[in-house]
Amino acid sequence: MNNMIFCAAVLLLFATGCAKVKYAKIDDPAYLRVFNNLNYKIGVDNKDEMLPFLTMLIDPQVDESGMPISAAIKGDFLDQRDPYAPPYPSHIGSGVSVNNPEYPGRENVLVGPVLNGYDLSSWAQIPSGKHRIMFMFRPKNTVPFFNLEAKLKRNVLIDTTITLDIKEVYTLHVLQKDYNTKRNGIYLRKENFQKLPLSDSMIYVNFYNMSAKGYWQADNEIKGGNVYGKGALGNGIKDDMNIFATLYKDAALNTLPTKLPGYSGKYLGRMVRNSDVLEVTPYYSFPLFADAKAGGIHTDMWQRFDFVAQGMDIAAIPYGQTDLNTDANWAPVLCFMAGKTGRNDQQNAVFVPNMIVNIHSGTYNPRSFATVNTIEVVNGNVYLTTIQRKYAPPVY
Structure with a gap:
């Protein structure tokens, strides 16, 4: 028995390395996640703007000239965010780059x-209160x-104060x-998903x-909206749009997928543009097993959302419409199956991962799990954040 314990300790040492991180306990924490949404590129038209590569300082100490010299909390190398923020900390331990697509990342x-069944490991603990x-x-x-x-530590983008309440969840x-x-x-934004009576058999999205x-x-030429991969969203959408959802069964690429009955358009x-109001928007839901033939364990369903200008009829938009310039009146987002990056009949769509988590759990490989999701449109880009409940580990 002692030899087994010794071997286990040695394996753990090799797995974790020699460095030991000491964490200071935080009493009465809040939970904070931070994204850098400055998604512009530096070119001839905006050459005077600063590169959108940031450092976040919470409760900084500054010298007499106002230059930061230390901080209680530092989030360094904060790069432009990724299109997908998965339901687990996917960046920790990756030594490819110091660049961080989010904080804590x-x-x-x-x-x-x-918290209430939701995995908050993508949120950092921060002391509650005013900062x-x-x-x-x-x-x-x-x-x-x-x-x-010193000259490189004086370029202030934002200097303000925030207040974080005890055990509340925030996205900045x-x-x-x-x-x-x-x-x-x-x-x-103070999130509320962890307080809502959400069903684990439904997928939620706001x-x-x-x-x-x-x-x-x-002007479309100036903002560079017509870029492959951004679809019709690249040129932006109007400030007040209707949202329509369609659920599909999986299909081979370049073949027409099957719409699920009752979930077509x-x-x-509504989605109204606002970058100042802090209220959480309503969550909409649909069943994880909207496809009754799926069997209740695994489903290949995927989702499509159409943003359509007020007064425009979604039924008048053909499925295979490929025009990228829709005059900001319409743009589709496809939450398609993992590993499939595009469809020739949907060149004007932007693709993000499926909202359904398919993973080995228990004796099932894969098993489908519902999630809570947020889709955010920012200056021609679309971002998906997915949150999940804890699930049973695999049984081999």
Whole structure:
């Protein structure tokens, strides 16, 4: 028995390495997740803008000139966010790059617990209360922020205060607020999914258009909207759109998929552009096993959402419409099966992963699980964040 314990200890040492991280217990924490939504690229038309590569400082200490010299919490190398924020911390431990597509992301910090069944390991624990928070532009290199030359530590993007309540869940976004003036700011949203009586047999999704004021009206050539992969969303959508959902069974590429009965162009509600109001938008739902033939263990269902301008009839839009320039009146988003990146009949759509988590659980491989999702539209890009409940581990 002692030999077995010794061997287990040695294996654990090799698995974890020699470095030991000491975590300071946080009393009365809040839970915070941060995304950098400044998704512009530097070119001839905006060459005077700073590169959207950031450092977040919470409760910074500054010298007499106002330059930060330390901080209680630092989120460094904060890069532009990925299109998909999965329901688990996918970036921690990856040594390919120091660039961080979200906070905490790669940061080795205390994270949230399982709260009311929801996995909050993608949220960092932060002391509750009032905090000064700064976002600094920084060069895109591998030098930690406080080791940079003094002249590179003075480019302040945002300097403000936030208040975090005890054991509340927050998502903070850095955003462009006005496309024409290039004014930037933050958007702090107190989430409520962990408080709602949500069923584990239903998939939930809510929607936000957090685009800058004036983005969709701007010249398409200047904003570079007609880019492959962005679909019709690249040029933006109007400030008030209807949302329609269609559920499909999987199909081979380049073949017409099967719509599930009762879930074809189903009206969900409205999406009104707003990058300032902090309220959570309503969650819409549909059954995990809307396909009655799936059997209740695994489903190959996937989802399509159409954003349609007020007064426009979704029934008049043909399935195979491929025009990228829809005058901001319509744009489709497909939550397609993992590993399938596009369909020739949907060139104007933007693709994100399926909202259904399919994973080995118990004796089933795979098994399908429902999730809680958020789709956010920001200046021609669409982002999907997925949250899941804990599920039973595999049995081999």
